[in-house]
Amino acid sequence: MHRTDRKRTVGAPGASGEALDAERLRCGPPENGEVRVELRGPWTLDRPLPSLGPVEAALARGGVERLRVTDGGLGEWDSSVLVYIEDIEAMAAERGALVDTGALPRGIRTLLELARSARGRPIERVEQPRPPLLVRVGDRAVWAWRGAVDGLEFGGEVAAAVWRFVRGRARYRRSDLLLAIQQCGAGALPIVSLLNFLVGLILGFVAATQLREWGAEIFVANLVGIGMVRALAAVVTGVTMAGRTGASFAAQLGTMQVNEEIDALRTFGIPPAEFLVLPRMMALGLMMPLLALYAVVVGLLGGAVVGISLLHFTLAEYAHQTYRALDLTDLGVGIFSAAVFGVLVALAGCYKGLRCGRSAAAVGEATTSAVVIGIVSIVVAMAFITWGCNILGI
Amino acid sequence: MSAATGVPVVTVEGLTLGYGGAPVQRDLSFSVPRGSVFVVMGGSGCGKSTLLRGMVGLLPPLAGRVLYGETSFWDAGPDGREALSRAFGVLFQGGALWSSLTLAENVALPMREYTALSPGEVQDLAAYKLALVGLAGAEDRYPAEVSGGMRKRAGLARAIALDPRLVYLDEPSAGLDPVTARHIDDLVLGLREALDITFVVVTHELASILAIGNDGIFLDGGTGTAIASGSPKELLESSRDPRVLRFLTRGEWRGEGSPPKEERS
Ligand SMILES: Nc1ncnc2c1ncn2[C@@H]1O[C@H](COP(=O)(O)OP(=O)(O)O)[C@@H](O)[C@H]1O
Ligand SMILES: [Mg+2]
Numbered sequence: 001m002h003r004t005d006r007k008r009t010v011g012a013p014g015a016s017g018e019a020l021d022a023e024r025l026r027c028g029p030p031e032n033g034e035v036r037v038e039l040r041g042p043w044t045l046d047r048p049l050p051s052l053g054p055v056e057a058a059l060a061r062g063g064v065e066r067l068r069v070t071d072g073g074l075g076e077w078d079s080s081v082l083v084y085i086e087d088i089e090a091m092a093a094e095r096g097a098l099v100d101t102g103a104l105p106r107g108i109r110t111l112l113e114l115a116r117s118a119r120g121r122p123i124e125r126v127e128q129p130r131p132p133l134l135v136r137v138g139d140r141a142v143w144a145w146r147g148a149v150d151g152l153e154f155g156g157e158v159a160a161a162v163w164r165f166v167r168g169r170a171r172y173r174r175s176d177l178l179l180a181i182q183q184c185g186a187g188a189l190p191i192v193s194l195l196n197f198l199v200g201l202i203l204g205f206v207a208a209t210q211l212r213e214w215g216a217e218i219f220v221a222n223l224v225g226i227g228m229v230r231a232l233a234a235v236v237t238g239v240t241m242a243g244r245t246g247a248s249f250a251a252q253l254g255t256m257q258v259n260e261e262i263d264a265l266r267t268f269g270i271p272p273a274e275f276l277v278l279p280r281m282m283a284l285g286l287m288m289p290l291l292a293l294y295a296v297v298v299g300l301l302g303g304a305v306v307g308i309s310l311l312h313f314t315l316a317e318y319a320h321q322t323y324r325a326l327d328l329t330d331l332g333v334g335i336f337s338a339a340v341f342g343v344l345v346a347l348a349g350c351y352k353g354l355r356c357g358r359s360a361a362a363v364g365e366a367t368t369s370a371v372v373i374g375i376v377s378i379v380v381a382m383a384f385i386t387w388g389c390n391i392l393g394i
Numbered sequence: 395m396s397a398a399t400g401v402p403v404v405t406v407e408g409l410t411l412g413y414g415g416a417p418v419q420r421d422l423s424f425s426v427p428r429g430s431v432f433v434v435m436g437g438s439g440c441g442k443s444t445l446l447r448g449m450v451g452l453l454p455p456l457a458g459r460v461l462y463g464e465t466s467f468w469d470a471g472p473d474g475r476e477a478l479s480r481a482f483g484v485l486f487q488g489g490a491l492w493s494s495l496t497l498a499e500n501v502a503l504p505m506r507e508y509t510a511l512s513p514g515e516v517q518d519l520a521a522y523k524l525a526l527v528g529l530a531g532a533e534d535r536y537p538a539e540v541s542g543g544m545r546k547r548a549g550l551a552r553a554i555a556l557d558p559r560l561v562y563l564d565e566p567s568a569g570l571d572p573v574t575a576r577h578i579d580d581l582v583l584g585l586r587e588a589l590d591i592t593f594v595v596v597t598h599e600l601a602s603i604l605a606i607g608n609d610g611i612f613l614d615g616g617t618g619t620a621i622a623s624g625s626p627k628e629l630l631e632s633s634r635d636p637r638v639l640r641f642l643t644r645g646e647w648r649g650e651g652s653p654p655k656e657e658r659s
Contacts, residue, residue: 268503
């Protein structure tokens, strides 16, 4: 296909190159419609291929019926000589001339033959042409609709699993639940601590610079307190868990899908929603409130550091102000949000894992989109919770 | 047509299977006689695993029926399907062992779900099934810690965990060295003999096909249909279809008429 291109680029050296070419390629004038092409010397990939020019020139004179490629003292050779001969063949075919390679060493002939027979075989699957716009829009719509239906189906399966759990009939392994709890509980503490401490610190700092102008520094405690307890601890922890645990759930289940482990469960009549999703969902739904509670404490500490070091309150003053600012409802809302986020993150991870394709790349995609869906659903859920609290006057 | 006689264990009627509405195999009809080793033959990617997924309840068909005895699998409700599933075991292409469980736990899990045995009895039975496939002593290993051949054998032990009358095997000997592959074939024949299990074996391993198969169907990827059925040995003797003959003679056969003499044995 790109033969002519290469001919031009490779075959355009200076005078010395042409001299070298002549040593390796000798192309006689046509005799009785036959051109002899003699290959000589070493033909290896570490030197440029000779120009096809002489052969082309000989063919261009017209009246050539046969090209005889012969061994005129061929030295060491490798696949470079093969592509060169194939180029000659392509050129000859264009002009309707035959190429006779019968006089070449046996190895070269065998390899040429192998490549030829492999080329002749049709490639099994051909790329589909890009469908027209309308078709693509339609496909997209159908695809989105199927996705929605599929999501609902998954929701139904999980609901059924929860119902069985409530009746004490769910089939899952306690050890799976414990493992998941360990994974998303204790294992997550360091990163949750770091992030929430920093968020508390930043919140306190921003509040301090603003409130100082009004002489209302003490309200830093209110702002950090309400912000962390009601929303931020849960959101920051939720986002952390989406990246950490949601991704890991998707990767675990996706790998199981690739290995047909999920299919094996199904053929034994064990619903993956019970056996795999339920323990993970419970683990994250249970652990997220605890983590959020812990995150609140760490976040308040972050705020306190600002209050004490920057605004020169005593710890007691700061703590007292925080205590006055908060009530149990705030904490309740925060904890409830955290539990919801935990369930959503677990569901996003498990859903993407169970619907993963059957390749390693698909596991990667599943993991990525589990994180994205997890984070998006946290934010959306937060909006709904805030709205609901507003209506209920909480 | 079939070499083994007996009541069909599973019958496929006009089955069309595919993904996203596009058929991979169309209008398949055959029945698997009791006590046979029924091989599903065909080149890579022709839809053998797809057929198996349709038969074991993992891929709803686009058309047609799968009958276990008299009952149509896909027309039975979810509970009916679950009950029918109990009657067969499946060995997936890669073994598909649950990677977080040991080999013994893999075999024990279905027993724990569906039998009234005590945990101790389940454990003994799981160890026995593993011993049956030559894996005594490897009970406590995890799937990642054993070789591919051992995984397949453990998968086979799990497939026969609930003593099914019918076992599906997807490429049981693919990717294994000849000796291990032969061992699996022997295992299949032995289990059929001893436990009266009917096997449906998906395979493109010629040696395996000829060694264990006594009935079968040949799927063609190009046309998306079955192009021959019957005992593989008989097909080799008497088939006139060049695609079948080329497959059964490893591509040696090129011309018209009978396959070359030296390939028959
Ligand atoms: N999940 C899937 N989605 C879409 N196409 C699939 C899927 N699985 C298999 N196929 C296609 O179906 C065809 C048959 O595949 P399969 O049944 O696995 O073949 P084999 O005979 O090798 O077991 C292949 O062309 C494959 O690309
Ligand atoms: Mg397959």
